[in-house]
Amino acid sequence: MITFDAVSKRYPDGTVAVNELTMEIPSGSTTVLVGPSGCGKTTSLRMINRMIDPSAGRILIDGTDVTAVPASRLRRGIGYVIQNAGLFPHRTVLDNVATVPVLTGTPRAAARREAAALLERVGLDPALGRRYPAQLSGGQQQRVGVARALAADPPILLMDEPFSAVDPVVRTELQDELLRLQADLGKTIVFVTHDIDEAIKLGDRLAILAVGGRLAQFAAPSQVLAAPADDFVAGFVGRDRGYRALSFTAGDGIAVRPEPTIRIGDVPTGADWLLVTDDDGHPRGWVDAAAHPGGTPVAEADLRLGGTLLGPGGSVRTALDAALSSPSGRGVAVDADGRVTGSIRAADVFAVAERTARDEPGEPPVPAPAVLSKDRPA
Amino acid sequence: MNWAWIDSQWPTIWQEFGQHVWLSVLPVLIGLLLSIPIGALAHRYGWLRPPLVTLAGLTYTIPSLALFVVLPGLLGTKILDPINVVVALTLYTVALLVRTVADALDTVPDDVRQAALAMGYRPVRQLLAVDLPVAAPVIGAGVRVATVSNVSLVAIAALIGVPQLGSLFTQGFQEDFATPIIVGIVGCLVLALVLDLLIVLAIRLLTPWQRAGRIGRRGRSAAAAELAEVVGPAEVIG
Numbered sequence: 001m002i003t004f005d006a007v008s009k010r011y012p013d014g015t016v017a018v019n020e021l022t023m024e025i026p027s028g029s030t031t032v033l034v035g036p037s038g039c040g041k042t043t044s045l046r047m048i049n050r051m052i053d054p055s056a057g058r059i060l061i062d063g064t065d066v067t068a069v070p071a072s073r074l075r076r077g078i079g080y081v082i083q084n085a086g087l088f089p090h091r092t093v094l095d096n097v098a099t100v101p102v103l104t105g106t107p108r109a110a111a112r113r114e115a116a117a118l119l120e121r122v123g124l125d126p127a128l129g130r131r132y133p134a135q136l137s138g139g140q141q142q143r144v145g146v147a148r149a150l151a152a153d154p155p156i157l158l159m160d161e162p163f164s165a166v167d168p169v170v171r172t173e174l175q176d177e178l179l180r181l182q183a184d185l186g187k188t189i190v191f192v193t194h195d196i197d198e199a200i201k202l203g204d205r206l207a208i209l210a211v212g213g214r215l216a217q218f219a220a221p222s223q224v225l226a227a228p229a230d231d232f233v234a235g236f237v238g239r240d241r242g243y244r245a246l247s248f249t250a251g252d253g254i255a256v257r258p259e260p261t262i263r264i265g266d267v268p269t270g271a272d273w274l275l276v277t278d279d280d281g282h283p284r285g286w287v288d289a290a291a292h293p294g295g296t297p298v299a300e301a302d303l304r305l306g307g308t309l310l311g312p313g314g315s316v317r318t319a320l321d322a323a324l325s326s327p328s329g330r331g332v333a334v335d336a337d338g339r340v341t342g343s344i345r346a347a348d349v350f351a352v353a354e355r356t357a358r359d360e361p362g363e364p365p366v367p368a369p370a371v372l373s374k375d376r377p378a
Numbered sequence: 379m380n381w382a383w384i385d386s387q388w389p390t391i392w393q394e395f396g397q398h399v400w401l402s403v404l405p406v407l408i409g410l411l412l413s414i415p416i417g418a419l420a421h422r423y424g425w426l427r428p429p430l431v432t433l434a435g436l437t438y439t440i441p442s443l444a445l446f447v448v449l450p451g452l453l454g455t456k457i458l459d460p461i462n463v464v465v466a467l468t469l470y471t472v473a474l475l476v477r478t479v480a481d482a483l484d485t486v487p488d489d490v491r492q493a494a495l496a497m498g499y500r501p502v503r504q505l506l507a508v509d510l511p512v513a514a515p516v517i518g519a520g521v522r523v524a525t526v527s528n529v530s531l532v533a534i535a536a537l538i539g540v541p542q543l544g545s546l547f548t549q550g551f552q553e554d555f556a557t558p559i560i561v562g563i564v565g566c567l568v569l570a571l572v573l574d575l576l577i578v579l580a581i582r583l584l585t586p587w588q589r590a591g592r593i594g595r596r597g598r599s600a601a602a603a604e605l606a607e608v609v610g611p612a613e614v615i616g
Contacts, residue, residue: 051492051495072499072500076497076498077539078496080493080496080497081498082493084534085451085489086489088493089586090508091587099497103499103503131590132587134587134590148497
């Protein structure tokens with residue numbers, strides 16, 4: 001547990017970056033510090049490993065003041081990932097990852113062996129270990145940055161806007177990778193971002209900071225969306241918050257209706273959209289029977305691809321997207337193996353969404369938000 | 379050109395060449411070792427930088443002949459002692475390299491520095507293990523300049539009677555005889571070129587990651603070329 005006890009940071013020019021911040025960051029889960037520029041989120045993060053010293057207040061890790069040990073020793077026990085990875089350009093990827101173990105006295109050969117295993121763990125080919133950082137893509141560099149932070153197996157991982165400098169596709173991959181890693185590792189992660197979507201996706205808890213370093217709300221993402229503490233939070237989470245909150249409601253209650261399917265090579269009949277599957281029942285796409293030349297079999301080229309699929313455990317948001325992204329207006333529901341179980345209609349999804357909003361105004365949804373926040377389109 | 383003279387004087391010329399080598403190289407090595415801590419201080423403490431850089435600049439403006447003459451008095455050495463030359467050229471090397479080292483350390487990217495701090499490096503180890511290696515290409519460029527500059531400055535020591543290739547110039551002028559002067563010039567040029575080449579090789583050996591970076595850049599320009607084929611060159615340049 002990381003405790004902020006009335007922590008303030010004032011600079012000599014009078015700027016207050018953090019103002020009387022008191023919060024308890026629980027162990028083994030991800031807490032996201034989120035807020036606009038100038039809210040002191042990075043300053044707060046850097047005070048944990050003493051890259052910045054507070055002007056007032058104390059920071060405790062599991063009850064021990066961070067100033068109790070020399071700063072360099074404290075830092076070796078806390079993983080740190082920064083925006084542009086900050087890899088050492090003169091060292092190979094492997095030696096970058098081995099940095100902290102070598103600093104703490106692990107023999108270089110052993111540290112390199114462990115580093116190679118870590119590369120695999122963060123989704124990189126260990127063969128990349130012999131390269132230099134300049135030979136990697138931005139996304140690969142950031143993965144190396146995560147591996148380097150994990151190398152000494154620290155209980156705490158500080159991440160300062162680690163994914164904001166990569167393109168959206170890579171960012172999503174890295175976020176998913178982090179969720180997967182965290183499910184295995186259960187580190188105490190403190191993550192800084194200005195992106196509320198990223199915060200909602202990754203955080204078990206959000207600490208929403210307002211300009212001037214005031215803690216506006218500290219709660220699970222679902223609760224922040226359902227019941228913003230004040231106008232600042234409401235404004236910051238944005239006008240889409242009602243829609244975003246659908247991510248936290250399970251889509252199990254939505255009626256899945258039978259959907260007739262055909263296969264490639266079949267001749268479509270009727271005047272409606274038909275769902276085409278492969279021989280194992282996996283959805284391949286939709287074909288418009290009305291527009292299809294009569295009497296001819298369906299080929300791959302005739303298919304209009306569907307969008308999001310609703311799998312078991314999918315959220316209402318996923319279900320709504322499945323319905324809206326399908327050319328037929330009917331979202332495809334699949335089982336755990338990805339086989340078609342039927343279709344869902346937007347109207348049915350709305351009915352569930354409406355019922356949820358009415359039943360639980362401002363209440364956090366019942367199931368553990370830690371699990372639901374990781375709910376993503378199947 | 380009197381080849382017979384060269385032939386007869388070859389042992390002396392060769393000896394003077396050897397003197398010239400160590401009189402130019404030793405000050406570079408000592409000067410580099412001194413410049414690193416001084417440059418690191420100038421880099422780390424902003425207020426120290428203007429006085430240190432100005433002092434270095436002023437040192438370089440002292441005429442070398444004056445320094446060769448004054449130093450024996452200051453050091454208590456004999457006027458003909460080559461130590462005077464080594465000390466004087468070390469001063470010039472430091473004068474050139476303090477600023478280079480400070481500037482080179484400025485080129486270390488901030489995120490690299492922050493990462494090193496966050497990994498738990500203490501200042502001296504960070505300087506030796508991260509900052510200096512990353513700054514090495516820039517420092518190396520400064521060392522090349524200082525070395526070539528020393529090769530030419532050493533020659534002036536002939537005026538106070540310290541033997542090296544410069545002695546061939548004084549001899550040539552005194553005897554109104556061109557051959558030693560030509561030999562001296564060629565000797566200095568060859569030495570400067572060889573030393574420069576050796577430093578370039580040393581930098582290459584010390585910074586394999588720089589060439590790796592170039593491979594990376596080639597990769598990117600190849601990707602840019604592919605892009606150019608797709609969208610046309612104007613868009614890529616724009």
